[in-house]
Amino acid sequence: MREPTVKAIRLVAVDKVRERYMAEGCADYAARIRRYVPLDIAEVRPERVLRETPAAASAARQREGDRLLKAAAGRETPWIAALAVQGVSLSSEKLASLLQERFESFSLPVFLIGGAFGLDDAALQAADFRFSLSSLTLPHELARLVLLEQIYRGLTILNGERYHK
DSSP states (O other): OOOOOOOOEEEEEESOOOSHHHHHHHHHHHHHHTTTSOEEEEEEOOOOOSSOOHHHHHHHHHHHHHHHHHHHOOSSOOEEEEEEEEEEEOOHHHHHHHHHHHHHHOSOEEEEEOBTTBOOHHHHHHOSEEEESOSSOOOHHHHHHHHHHHHHHHHHHHTTOTTOO
């Protein structure tokens, strides 16, 4: 892999990973990623909804989206990829190529993961790229684990390592 100009990869997610086994998996892949490039994980507070109505869910999604976008912004203009079921589906090799392109073009690629209510339209519209891990609906903790594994896999592909078979 050519030396990336990227200063870090930032993952911004709603809520903490609460399940111990998921947290351990996320921590493992985060450590693996950090062997190649700095990784910053920011977690924003989830909204609590007393009674889940469409209006309450929409309002919660909007407030969480605002928090995600604030956390995504830094000193530099980031390139934002939002996880979305309706996004583009990528192979691991295509994700590796996308990472390499972003490393060469942006100093801060950011990945957004919504919470239980999904991602707000404003957050989706602010994204430079929307991509889907699966057409299945995944819990946000599992989506984070899969995303971290795929970023790690992409970095091993770029380095010609055997992890990806």
